[in-house]
Amino acid sequence: MKDRLRIALAGNPNVGKSTIFNALTGSNQHIGNWPGVTVEKKSGVARLGADEIEVVDLPGTYSLTAYSVDEVVARDYIIDEKPDAVIQVIDATNFERNLYLTTQLMELNVPLVIALNMSDEAEKNGVAINRTLIKKYFEIPAVRTIGSSGEGLDELLRAAVSEAATSPHHEHAIGYGDEIEEKIALLVPAISRDAALASRYPPRWLAIRLLEGDENARARVAESPVRDAIASELAKTGAEETEAAMADRRYEVIAALLPQVCTTCVRTLNASDHIDRVVTNRWLGIPIFLALMWGAFELTFAAASPFAAAIDAGVAYAAAAVSSGVQPAWLGLLLGDGIIGGLGAVLIFIPNIFILLLLLSLLEDSGYLARAAFVMDRLMYAIGLPGKSFIPMLIGFGCNVPAIMATRTIEDSNDRLITILITPFMSCGARLPVYVLFAGIFFPQNAGTVVFALYVLGIALAIGSAWLMRRSILPGKPAAFLMEMPPYRIPTARVSLRHMWDRGQMYLRKATGVILIGALVVWSLASFPAGAEYGSAESYAGMLGHLLQPLVAPLGFDWKIAVALLFGFVAKEVVVGSLGVLYGAGEGSLPAALLADPALSPVTAFALMAFVLIYLPCLAALAVIKKETGSWKWTGFSVIYGLVVAYLVAFLITRAGTVIAGGI
Known part of the structure; x- marks a missing residue:
């Protein structure tokens, strides 16, 4: 039995993830490299009451499509190391942009918690995010946090611990339309026939990644006894067209749900925008x-x-x-x-x-x-x-x-x-x-x-x-x-x-x-x-x-x-x-x-x-x-x-x- 829970921090770059990691772990940090790559690995120990929790800071990434080393490291850690829970740190001032990664994390079937970071700045800009409706529509608890001051971090840890003890997780999956869902439905049984493969990777997630042409995912099934059946189904599909269709569908879902959970997320010009007109000007x-x-x-x-x-x-x-x-x-x-x-x-x-x-x-x-x-x-x-x-x-x-x-x-x-x-x-x-x-x-x-x-x-x-x-x-x-x-x-x-x-x-x-x-x-x-x-x-x-x-x-x-x-x-x-x-x-x-x-x-x-x-x-x-x-x-x-x-x-x-x- 593990001595302590393991929680991974995921999120886009520039969302305050490292600030939250530093606030949670303080001086109890270890920094090295992930095995086989030079991507920096940060881990530390956070305390919730008398309990110790291991916190791992994953590389910042906009998606889990495995196009860069950062994406591969973040995704493989969640899939292979199976942390007890994942906290996705979201910049509340850019709520919509962060949700694409959320849709991909949901497909991994991991205990997931959203940290609505920089909530104070979002609220100053008139952004109101309904955490209750996030829980209803996404089946993911959301916690208001301010990483720079430490506000909400204890509640965030408690939510992650609670999710780690709860099962099942995130049954609400994105539907990709009849044509793609039919292909997924054919691949999932094929994957499930290899018990070892199905126990290691969520079959639906692996089917989606295979249809998107993910070379990393295809390497995972290369030695499987069901590889021929999988290859037969994939031969009927154009990977680029399927990947684009899936991405479009994720954005459609985000666009449909956004007005439900955040009625004021439509951005208007603010002070940052006016400053940017000068400091990012083509000539100035x-x-x-x-x-x-x-x-x-x-x-x-x-x-x-x-x-x-x-x-x-x-x-x-x-x-x-x-x-x-x-x-x-x-x-x-x-x-x-x-x-x-x-x-x-x-x-x-x-x-x-x-x-x-x-x-x-x-x-x-x-x-x-x-x-x-x-x-x-x-x-x-x-x-x-x-x-x-x-x-x-x-x-x-x-x-x-x-x-x-x-x-x-x-x-x-x-x-x-x-x-x-x-x-x-x-x-x-x-x-x-x-x-x-x-x-x-x-x-x-x-x-x-x-x-x-x-x-x-x-x-x-x-x-x-x-x-x-x-x-x-x-x-x-x-x-x-x-x-x-x-x-x-x-x-x-x-x-x-x-x-x-x-x-x-x-x-x-x-x-x-x-x-x-x-x-x-x-x-x-x-x-x-x-x-x-x-x-x-x-x-x-x-x-x-x-x-x-x-x-x-x-x-x-x-x-x-x-x-x-x-x-x-x-x-x-x-x-x-x-x-x-x-x-x-x-x-x-x-x-x-x-x-x-x-x-x-x-x-x-x-x-x-x-x-x-x-x-x-x-x-x-x-x-x-x-x-x-x-x-x-x-x-x-x-x-x-x-x-x-x-x-x-x-x-x-x-x-x-x-x-x-x-x-x-």
Whole structure:
């Protein structure tokens, strides 16, 4: 007997499903991947009185037609793992759109409960949904919830527990008309003759999926002793026509029932619609998006500068004190130059990173970033990609690893591969310390604008690369992009701060892990062999750097930059940590040391920032590229292509900057 009930959360994207999951499970969460795929799996434990309930957050999906990995994962979990109940989270402000998934969940014969989420926003818009009539017509209990405040969640769990203990479930099935129902009636007995098949999958559901031409469903009956009888019936049916007819019938049922359960669901123009007329305007949309991003970077530098300066002074003082005060001398140098100098050089930028993450969280939670994907759809389609590809690119502003994984929602294999290959050009948070360091030193009056220019450069290179790949190695036509806009809402401090912390703590973990190890490795290379002057040409770091210097000299980089870039392959933050060690930040401030280096100039600094933006995905991103593509060939292509483009861009910046600086 199971120790606890298992409840699955299903729903369309942007309905607040993750918010409800977080509210139900709190810190009792486990995050991994579903077996065999890189789709994120979230599970946690909720408590109802003294009882513990396992909650599984299924991938967001508009339907269960198995066209994407998300749809397959969500559907297979319900069918194969058989949770005790399923909660479908519905955006009450877009009630009609969510009902298509409801009709498909009903066919799975699972204990089902509807969570009418964002009910407060729906009610403000004059939407009144009759939960009693939902129960009457759909035989599904509906609960009013507000995920952001936790209202209604206990009642929701109680309803799910009650449904799990009730049988039978959802006898009201959609009728597909005489012709299709006759075909279903012939398939169901054939399926039922295989007792094992019929016990594992609801026969009517499986018959419907087979008639719709679902390859996943057909694979399930391929080894069945009744496969020939099933194949004989399917041979008489056109799958595409049947699927379209079934979809039409579901929409007809929804259209008929909607006025019964929601007399005010006919939408009128509201404040969100009026705002969208401006921010998604054909001509204004992209300039507004760019202006908001520029403002975010400018505000980040303005707000973070005092905090960063204080941390910088503290790190420099601590490093100098430890280097000179701890005995034996080698230990003082290890702690001062190696650990405090290397790690501190990265921690200086915590204020910038957390402030930028907070601003991006506010834009996301307000509903604006979804509009950014819509605004970019026309441009993406022109280069040969669906607008959906811009969503992973936006996620890439935080981290390329989940961004590459997010490409799983793209159905076409070539569209998905191109998106995977161009996503590393999006400037992730790991590159931000490099930008903040060099932009703050060499462009103190325009640091925000310089960082903004780097983000735009990344987008431009991604788009240009996609255009080139689509017209050469990965031809094809992009799919249409359909997207439901979430309503604008005022972000809550609790949710936005939670999003900021969830993303920012990744940076902190890296700073105390791989970046510290990288700094210690670089310090060791700079300190040995015994007798060599620290960081000199005779040290191992100097030998390695001078070996690499001829490769980067045309870009204006010296051997210290070459060593930092080499170790930055592990994680981009290591570039700053390495520079903190190599420039002896234990003896003073790293910005001051860099500014005093005659080999560095504004032109070199901008070329270096562009190179760090482009040259290599980090080790973790490369591992995900290999896993997602299943190919060493494409992983190697990503490395070589990035290095070539980085070198060309940095070379052009160096040459053009030198000409401009020389007044020619």
